[in-house]
Structures are given as structure tokens and as C-alpha cells.
Amino acid sequence: MASQIPSRQARREHGKALRKACPRASHAEPGSDLQGRDPVALIEASNVGRLPHLLAIRHERMAESAFAFFRGTALIQAHDLARTPSSGITVQACGDCHLLNFGGFATPERALVFDVNDFDETFAAPWEWDLKRLATSFVLAARWRALGSADAAAAAFRAVEAYKDAQLRYAGMKTMEIWYDHLPLDALRAALQDDAVGARQLDALIDKARHQTCEQIYHKLTRPVDGVPRIVDQPPLLFHGTGDEQETRELAAPFLKAYRDSLSSDRRALFDRWVLVDAAHKVVGVGSVGTRCLIALLMADADDPLFLQVKEARASVLEGFAGPSPWASNGERVVTGQRLMQAASDIFLGWARDGDGRDFYIRQLRDMKTAADITRMNGRLLKLYADLCGRCLARAHAKAGDAAAIAGYLGSGDAMGDAVSRYAVRYADQVERDHALFLRAVRGGRLPIRPADETLVR
Known part of the structure; x- marks a missing residue:
């Protein structure tokens, strides 16, 4: 053999x-x-x-x-x-x-x-x-x-x-x-x-x-509103949508479930310790500006935050030039490519599709990044x-x-x-x-x- x-x-x-x-x-x-x-x-x-x-x-x-x-x-x-x-x-x-x-x-x-x-x-x-x-x-x-x-x-x-x-x-x-x-x-x-x-x-x-930890980001980006932490708007680069909080949570629930399903079982158990409390749109980079990108704040306790970055995954610029895409989901394409190329990847790296059929990938926000x-x-x-x-x-x-x-x-x-x-x-x-x-x-x-x-x- x-x-x-x-x-x-x-x-x-x-x-x-x-x-x-x-x-x-x-x-x-x-x-x-x-x-x-x-x-x-x-x-x-x-x-x-x-x-x-x-x-x-x-x-x-x-x-x-x-x-x-x-x-x-x-x-x-x-x-x-x-x-x-x-x-x-x-x-x-x-x-x-x-x-x-x-x-x-x-x-x-x-x-x-x-x-x-x-x-x-x-x-x-x-x-x-x-x-x-x-x-x-x-x-x-x-x-x-x-x-x-x-x-x-x-x-x-x-x-x-x-x-x-x-x-x-x-x-x-x-x-x-x-x-x-x-x-x-x-x-x-x-x-x-x-x-x-x-x-x-x-x-x-x-x-x-x-x-550059979740705690540091938490203190920089949030403030309490009626006893609940909220991401502070910094327009035009960081801002909330037009819907109310209840609508946001209802729309996020199926999306977060799909994301959770993309994680391994041990990481699903870890993710379940946090609850979504707020989300806001964020403008990032140069090539990504205009794509849908959000940051989500989840809390496991009053002093235990988790920030996730939710980023739209569009078709790769190489698609068509390098051949057709074998992927049904561009979110999965991004996640799989990252895991293949990086020496080690974020434990919360996953993907999901929203109700409008758009693909996203998710990872921690600025986790000890430089x-x-x-x-x-x-x-x-x-x-x-x-x-x-x-x-x-x-x-x-x-x-x-x-x-x-x-x-x-x-x-x-x-x-x-x-x-x-x-x-x-x-x-x-x-x-x-x-x-x-x-x-x-x-x-x-x-x-x-x-x-x-x-x-x-x-």
C-alpha cells in the first residue's frame, strides 16, 4: 500500500x-x-x-x-x-x-x-x-x-x-x-x-x-442602561439597528441556534453558559466596509462577558476565476479555510445563515489580537x-x-x-x-x- x-x-x-x-x-x-x-x-x-x-x-x-x-x-x-x-x-x-x-x-x-x-x-x-x-x-x-x-x-x-x-x-x-x-x-x-x-x-x-481581553473590550464599548450593559453607539462606525430590543432578540434566536449547531459538542456546552444581551452593527476594515458585520454582547454573569463578531460571508473574490465553489454555505467555506490554514483557530469559530438567506461566520472579537x-x-x-x-x-x-x-x-x-x-x-x-x-x-x-x-x- x-x-x-x-x-x-x-x-x-x-x-x-x-x-x-x-x-x-x-x-x-x-x-x-x-x-x-x-x-x-x-x-x-x-x-x-x-x-x-x-x-x-x-x-x-x-x-x-x-x-x-x-x-x-x-x-x-x-x-x-x-x-x-x-x-x-x-x-x-x-x-x-x-x-x-x-x-x-x-x-x-x-x-x-x-x-x-x-x-x-x-x-x-x-x-x-x-x-x-x-x-x-x-x-x-x-x-x-x-x-x-x-x-x-x-x-x-x-x-x-x-x-x-x-x-x-x-x-x-x-x-x-x-x-x-x-x-x-x-x-x-x-x-x-x-x-x-x-x-x-x-x-x-x-x-x-x-x-486585549473580553473584560477590557467590555469596559471600552459598553455602559449600563437600567442596570443592563449596552454597547455604546459610535456612529457612523458602531451603531444599533432600528428595531427594538425584543425584536432583535427574537430575530437572533434562530440565528444563534444555527451558529451553535456548527460548533463541536464540547464548545456548544461552553457557549450555553452565556446569554445574548445586546448587538450592534460595526464597520470594519476596507474591503469589508458595506458588508453586514455586527458585534454581539453575551453575559454569563455581571462580570463575565463574551463578545462575538458576526461577519457576513459573501462569495469569495476567487470564485469563478479559480473555479466554481463546492460550498453550499460561504460561512462554512470561511471557517473551513481558516481551520485548514491557521496553526490554531478561535474556539468559537462557527457559521450560520440568517432568515434572508445570507451567510455569516462568527468568532470572538479581538481576543488577544494585535x-x-x-x-x-x-x-x-x-x-x-x-x-x-x-x-x-x-x-x-x-x-x-x-x-x-x-x-x-x-x-x-x-x-x-x-x-x-x-x-x-x-x-x-x-x-x-x-x-x-x-x-x-x-x-x-x-x-x-x-x-x-x-x-x-x-
């Missing part, structure tokens, strides 16, 4: 053989007919089904810079990546793999790890797509920070090289060794032993994460962060895919690093052109935007 299973070496040789049909140098190409597509039309398509009164905030955030625009337009790059060469090796991909979709959070054992932390667009797709989006994000972030073209290209190259080196290591590991591998935040300090500024920033991130502050990074720190993200992405792809085949395709030289870093620079140029077209559409009234002094109150 064992002889029928391809060995790691055989899979590696298969990956190497794929270079003939898709040379690594071909990955430098940003895609065909990029000047012929209408990026504004793609943005309008991505706006369909979003809450209309939040679109002005979405466009306002995207207008800030080409980097912010890139964060909000995963659909455009998905469209373009489908027109680039592919090795033919698929993995469970993140789908929106930019540098701000990585961060630190607590495992169920309360250890702090660094990992991919956004899976709204997760889908089975070519592994190169995640790597190219990640590399491009470093070029755009470096330009936004005015770090110069050399630092931008070097950060992109570093992300790819770190990915390659990690995949070469994973190619020689056993399946369970890969599955259990993770990147502890504390261990990352060794990489900063010669950089006092970077070490202080990491220590501050770790300290912030350790204090993120890197790229506004404080110089060129050296940005390259170190690129190294970290590349390593982390390789682990996620190895956990959910075939590290040996990917490593065989990558090889041990600089071919892929050179090609993808060139792609990243070229595609970043395209993003800047698309951003200029977007701004023109905003100025012409084609896309609504919120003036700087306007407050949207619902």
Missing part, C-alpha cells in the same frame, strides 16, 4: 517538472489586457449587495492611498491573476493575502502566535496568487511610507525568498510535523536581537495583545516583517497543500524571487493607475464618497 503513495521526493520532482510548462520567469508578467478592463466597473460589481449607506465610507477609505485602494480591491487582482501563468499546483489560499491580514492572536491554550488572520476570500486556488498579492502589498506599503524603490523591491523579494526557504524546509517534514508547526510571537524576538527599536515595538505589540504598525517601520523592519509574512504564508500553504510539490517548483535559487518581485513592482504600478481612475470616478460622481466633515448617522 505504501508503495502506491507518492513519496515526498517524487512529489518534489513532479513540482520541478512543472517548470517546463510554466517557467518561473513567466511569473514576472502582471497579466494580459490590464489596460482593457474597467477597474471602476469591477468595484461597482463588488459593491452589489453591500449596505448602500456605508458605501461612501468604503470609498473614502479606498481614496486615502493606492495602498488603501489595493486593500479594498481584492476582486480586481483576482480578475488579473486569472490571466497570469500558473504552475498548476493549488492550495487552500487566503484570497486576500496582503501584509495587514497577518497578525498576532491567542491560541486556545492562550499562547500568542503570528499567523494569517483574514479568510473572507479563502478558496482553493494557485499558491502563486497569494504570494503575488503579498509581494505587491509590500511594494505599495513601502511607496506609501516613502521608503524608496530599492526598499520596496527588496521587501517583495524578501517575502518570496522567505516563503521559498520555508517551503524547502516543510518539503522534508512529515505531515503531522507541518500540521503542528506554528510561529510563537515570543520566539520572533530573536530576529530582532540587533534592532532595539524593532524589539521595543514587538514588546509593545505583545503587551497590547495580552491586555497587528504590526507599518507606519513605524523603516526599510529594515519592513524587510524583516516581509520575511515573517513569507514564512507564515508558507506554513499555511504547507498545512493545507503539498509543500514538496511547491518546493520542487520553487527550487533553491532566486528565480522565483526575482520573477515575483518584478511582478510586484509592475503590478503596483498598475494599482496606482487604477487608483487614479478610481479617484476620477469619485470626483465625477460615479462613486459616492463621504466628505471629511460629514457624519453618517443611522
